Amino acid sequence: MRKNRFILTAFSLLFSVSIVAQKDAPFTDEMKKEMCNKVKEATQHAWKGYKDYAWGADDLKPLTKTSKTWYKQSMLTTPVDAFDTFTLLGLTTEAKEAKELILSKLNFNIDNDVQVFEITIRLLAGLLTAYEMDGDKKFLALAKDLGDRLMPAFNSKTGMPYRYVHLQTGKTRDGINNPAEIGTLMMEFGKLSKITGDKKYYEAAKKGMMYVYDHRSTLDLVGEQIDVETGNWVNARSHIGAYIDSYYEYLYKSWLLFGDKDFKTAFDVHNAAIKKHLISKTDKGWFMHQVDMNTGKQIGTTYGALEAFYAGLCAFSGDVETGRQIQEANYYMWTKFNIEPEEFDFKADTITSAYYILRPENLESAFYMYRLTGENKYLWQGKTMVQSILDHCRNDAGFASLKNVQTYEKTNSMESFFFGETLKYAYLIFAPQSTLDLKKVVLTTEAHPFKIIKK
Numbered sequence: 352m353r354k355n356r357f358i359l360t361a362f363s364l365l366f367s368v369s370i371v372a373q374k375d376a377p378f379t380d381e382m383k384k385e386m387c388n389k390v391k392e393a394t395q396h397a398w399k400g401y402k403d404y405a406w407g408a409d410d411l412k413p414l415t416k417t418s419k420t421w422y423k424q425s426m427l428t429t430p431v432d433a434f435d436t437f438t439l440l441g442l443t444t445e446a447k448e449a450k451e452l453i454l455s456k457l458n459f460n461i462d463n464d465v466q467v468f469e470i471t472i473r474l475l476a477g478l479l480t481a482y483e484m485d486g487d488k489k490f491l492a493l494a495k496d497l498g499d500r501l502m503p504a505f506n507s508k509t510g511m512p513y514r515y516v517h518l519q520t521g522k523t524r525d526g527i528n529n530p531a532e533i534g535t536l537m538m539e540f541g542k543l544s545k546i547t548g549d550k551k552y553y554e555a556a557k558k559g560m561m562y563v564y565d566h567r568s569t570l571d572l573v574g575e576q577i578d579v580e581t582g583n584w585v586n587a588r589s590h591i592g593a594y595i596d597s598y599y600e601y602l603y604k605s606w607l608l609f610g611d612k613d614f615k616t617a618f619d620v621h622n623a624a625i626k627k628h629l630i631s632k633t634d635k636g637w638f639m640h641q642v643d644m645n646t647g648k649q650i651g652t653t654y655g656a657l658e659a660f661y662a663g664l665c666a667f668s669g670d671v672e673t674g675r676q677i678q679e680a681n682y683y684m685w686t687k688f689n690i691e692p693e694e695f696d697f698k699a700d701t702i703t704s705a706y707y708i709l710r711p712e713n714l715e716s717a718f719y720m721y722r723l724t725g726e727n728k729y730l731w732q733g734k735t736m737v738q739s740i741l742d743h744c745r746n747d748a749g750f751a752s753l754k755n756v757q758t759y760e761k762t763n764s765m766e767s768f769f770f771g772e773t774l775k776y777a778y779l780i781f782a783p784q785s786t787l788d789l790k791k792v793v794l795t796t797e798a799h800p801f802k803i804i805k806k
């Protein structure tokens with residue numbers, strides 16, 4: 352018995368030594384190049400699937416080899432989200448194909464109400480970046496047309512946007528909104544103002560976002576849902592996950608992009624509260640839990656794929672050490688279950704939502720951690736994550752989400768953010784830093800690079 356225990360201890364010691372060794376082991380330029388080539392090939396494979404089975408639609412359904420269109424007419428979500436990734440990766444043929452499709456077919460005169468947040472972060476952002484990268488004014492005309500059609504969403508008593516707006520009539524619906532869907536319009540509408548010279552987009556988005564900030568709790572936290580007509584919070588759950596996440600992200604990034612100090616002040620106030628109230632320190636790393644926004648009482652211990660973004664944001668905004676601890680937790684979540692699940696309970700160490708929909712946030716944080724520290728450890732993390740996606744999500748038509756990370760069973764979807772974000776971060780971790788200069792551009796929540804032009 353004691354002998355067995357000795358062997359076990361020696362084995363686990365050896366195992367941890369080899370992990371430590373691997374974390375610090377050199378990651379050569381050759382290895383970086385090899386990873387970049389793998390990601391490029393994966394991007395071409397996924398695009399080929401879209402071309403063969405979903406040409407002109409929003410998304411590819413990779414298992415049935417059919418297509419998905421979100422509304423009555425396609426908005427070409429995949430090509431618009433993918434265009435700048437193709438350009439950054441040097442995939443000129445693919446970029447040309449996407450551009451031709453977008454400029455010949457995209458039309459926003461659709462008899463449908465659309466979700467303002469999703470359409471803004473994927474399409475408005477994608478078109479604005481396409482314009483900044485490529486210079487073709489037709490991209491800008493499309494972006495302006497879309498921005499104008501979305502603008503009536505801000506016509507509420509408080510200035511916070513409704514969740515849905517009709518693209519032809521401007522009719523709004525769904526007044527119970529959330530900080531993420533309210534705040535994550537600032538970079539896109541602000542950029543549209545800076546490019547067109549018309550301030551109305553910037554002002555509308557800022558008014559809505561600042562309403563949320565001005566109605567934070569005495570603990571400087573926000574809740575999960577707010578009524579855009581009355582301004583009352585209707586759900587007091589506070590955390591950094593779904594429905595809140597990118598509100599914080601856009602406060603910091605809007606400051607970087609526009610140099611408007613109001614955003615910096617708001618971010619600093621919230622970020623201090625996030626660090627004070629939402630972090631759980633464990634021996635696996637620092638996870639983030641849920642609290643009541645008014646009392647600070649802990650009400651949940653779940654963590655997941657979306658929350659993983661905060662390590663990168665925290666480090667990028669100046670606190671590398673906290674970012675490092677949270678990235679430990681992120682990587683634990685990825686490796687413990689084969690691939691990260693959508694959500695797990697970090698206290699019980701069990702999965703609560705087993706799917707993986709090709710989300711980027713864990714890779715995104717590894718990318719920021721690598722850029723900020725230069726430590727090989729984050730390249731090794733990136734390699735593990737990228738390789739597991741390539742090994743387990745690929746099929747003959749593209750890449751598929753997983754229904755269950757523990758069994759690797761696939762499900763029939765390939766979200767456009769796989770192109771816009773996941774493949775982009777997968778490439779950027781290993782690519783020369785000059786591929787994307789973080790002093791010259793700010794990446795939106797959908798990883799579309801926006802040029803920093805302060806005026």
Ligand code: DMJ
Binds near residue numbers: 710712768797
């Ligand atoms: C993306 O559309 C954006 O990153 C958004 O902020 C959160 N969800 C997805 C990716 O997971």
